[in-house]
Amino acid sequence: MERTFVLVKPDGVQRGLIGEIIARLEGRGLKLVAAKFMAVSKELAERHYAIHKGKSFYDGLIRYITSAPVMAMVWEGPNAVALVRQTMGATRPHEAAPGTIRHDFALTVGRNLTHASDSVENGIKEIELWFSPGELVAWVRASDEWIFEDN
Ligand code: DAT
Numbered sequence: 543m544e545r546t547f548v549l550v551k552p553d554g555v556q557r558g559l560i561g562e563i564i565a566r567l568e569g570r571g572l573k574l575v576a577a578k579f580m581a582v583s584k585e586l587a588e589r590h591y592a593i594h595k596g597k598s599f600y601d602g603l604i605r606y607i608t609s610a611p612v613m614a615m616v617w618e619g620p621n622a623v624a625l626v627r628q629t630m631g632a633t634r635p636h637e638a639a640p641g642t643i644r645h646d647f648a649l650t651v652g653r654n655l656t657h658a659s660d661s662v663e664n665g666i667k668e669i670e671l672w673f674s675p676g677e678l679v680a681w682v683r684a685s686d687e688w689i690f691e692d693n
């Protein structure tokens with residue numbers, strides 16, 4: 543089953559939106575596999591955002607993501623990567639569709655509340671970077687057959 547890595551970034555934590563964001567993913571039917579509330583070291587931030595190194599917003603991005611705790615999570619489901627990106631909305635909140643988290647709660651690209659993996663391959667890499675294998679919980683959810691089945 544496909545997995546994706548999700549962060550509630552420091553603005554989401556500071557604004558008390560952890561529960562709202564989790565509720566939207568849970569409500570959609572995605573299954574939680576791992577979660578931890580944690581401070582982010584500069585080293586972890588730099589590895590996570592290595593792809594953006596050298597861009598104009600990179601230094602600010604590293605400062606932002608290390609400025610307060612984050613809620614790091616792994617979510618699972620069919621097409622989890624695309625589903626979660628859709629629920630988050632476009633990177634720039636003024637382009638995010640109504641009903642998405644970034645539309646409903648964010649105004650600027652620099653405080654857009656969440657991170658979600660942009661491909662299955664990056665999801666695998668990010669999960670490996672943020673979680674040890676023992677932190678991923680294998681469990682059967684009672685509702686799986688009512689949500690995951692395609693017939
Ligand atoms: P996403 O988080 O939607 O995957 P991304 O990977 O392109 O977007 O960029 C990572 C984060 O960097 C993004 O959530 C916010 C920040 N960012 C991206 N472009 C930016 C810009 N032009 N100015 C300021 N911050 C930016």
Ligand code: MG
Nearest residue numbers: 657658659660
């Ligand atoms: Mg990205």
